[in-house]
Amino acid sequence: MPQFAANLSMMFTEEPFLRRFGAAAEAGFRAVEYLFPYEHTSDEISSALQQHGLTQALFNAPPGRWEDGERGIASLPDRDAEFDQGLETALEYARALNCRQVHVMAGIADSADPAARQRYVERIRRAAQTAQAHGVRILIEPINPVDMPGYFLSSVGMGRQILDEIDHSNVGLQLDLYHAQITDGDLSRLIASTAPVTSHIQIAGVPDRHEPDLGEVNYAYLFERIDSAGYTGWIGCEYRPAAATAEGLDWFRPYRAQQGRSGQ
Template sequence: MKLSAHLGFQFNEVPFLARFADAAKAGYKGVEFPSPYNHDPAVLKEELDRNGLHLVQIAAPMGNSQAGDKGMTPFPVRVEEYKRSIQTALNNAVYLGCPRIHVMAGIVAREADASWAVYVANLRAAVELFSASGITTLVEVMSPRGMPNFYLSSFELAERLFNEITDPNLQVLIDTYHVASLGLDVVATLKEWLPKTGHIQIADYPDRHEPGTGSLPFGAIFNAVAAFGYDQWIGCEYHPLGDTVSGLRYLAPYLANSEVLLRPGYCPQHRDP
């Protein structure tokens, strides 16, 4: 498996720019984070290159994060802002060599504020723009438990979306935590959606910590992913229960420099058989 460190969730013990080196030391070959826009792209590229890391996915600008924005895609009044956001995302992805851009749907407080037709049209515009540069557009189903009032909140809606946009450059991001939060079987969902899956993220359920701290059978999940032929990146988007490195012990067999992780110290209680 190819595991990528989510630098928004992991290695928070150090400032953001120091997390690249820590991720590489732990054995990661890929990293991801939603927003590169608060940093000089040249500085980010230098950190990636210095540490031999691939940037595997970013998100398009989500709007005003301080106001709780998690995307602008379905809002008719924000179409022009949205168009600027996907161009900004493309510019950064091309410069940083990132092959996937996650276009988040957005938080919808009132149903009247959003439009399905606008959502589809905006996503189609992103797919056309990104695919011209060889970049995949990702969308993610987020559960009401994990992200209240998120617009793309079910796989039924996702199926409707993929029926309307049949371009293979539109793919789904599957997050094990959100799948479990929706009351769905993670392995069955992966099996059903794998042909349209461009990225997977992992976190245990119910507390969204590292694998082995909750109820999800990650041994079976990893075996199933391999059996289904998925060979893309798997992002570690979880909140470490303790410090990041100690919490990586469960994933050590899948990381290149696993000897770094096998020192004495904190180890979560694994519930996987």
């Protein structure tokens, strides 16, 4: 049975960030994720998690100058010190929030540039080594070029190649099925073929990134395929509600009573 994490960067935005934890718990979610926690102290977020009995499933390491259009720095030149400092900050939050997985964004860079690829592989490998000592797994996520033009890691196929090059047991694939439908397709076979390296799954309706029961993807069927593939981690609901969040949760109601604690 799939176990869902509400993405608080996109869902329950009718409330201020720290109140979204309670809204998610009231709706029946037992875990949360979001893009970045850094505008709030780890104590504030930890208190919200504990108060509402929620698990922190995932968040992203600092992405560089987000307001200037940066989307990660792992593949960018001359950012080693900033990358290492950002990872340290992310691991501090991960420890405080008992979060076992952190996504490190690649950045906007030419995917055909060998130097960018080498930087990315070396930095993710180094991050994996550092994070392993803290019991935290590093994730990489392919992001489609429609939503994020120029993003270095733009397909699941490329992600598999990069994982082979990194060659470290503490790096996993963040398989966002919304992005994957746009870039790779054939989702049923993709879920099965990537199962050995998939550490986190995310969902949204395609093409508008609304609720998973809207659009061209049959998620009810894919949830069965995810179970069949042996995946037991959280499924992050990284979608933009078409209206108020609570109004779009009909898709979730069949699963609500069976939400529990993921073992991953």
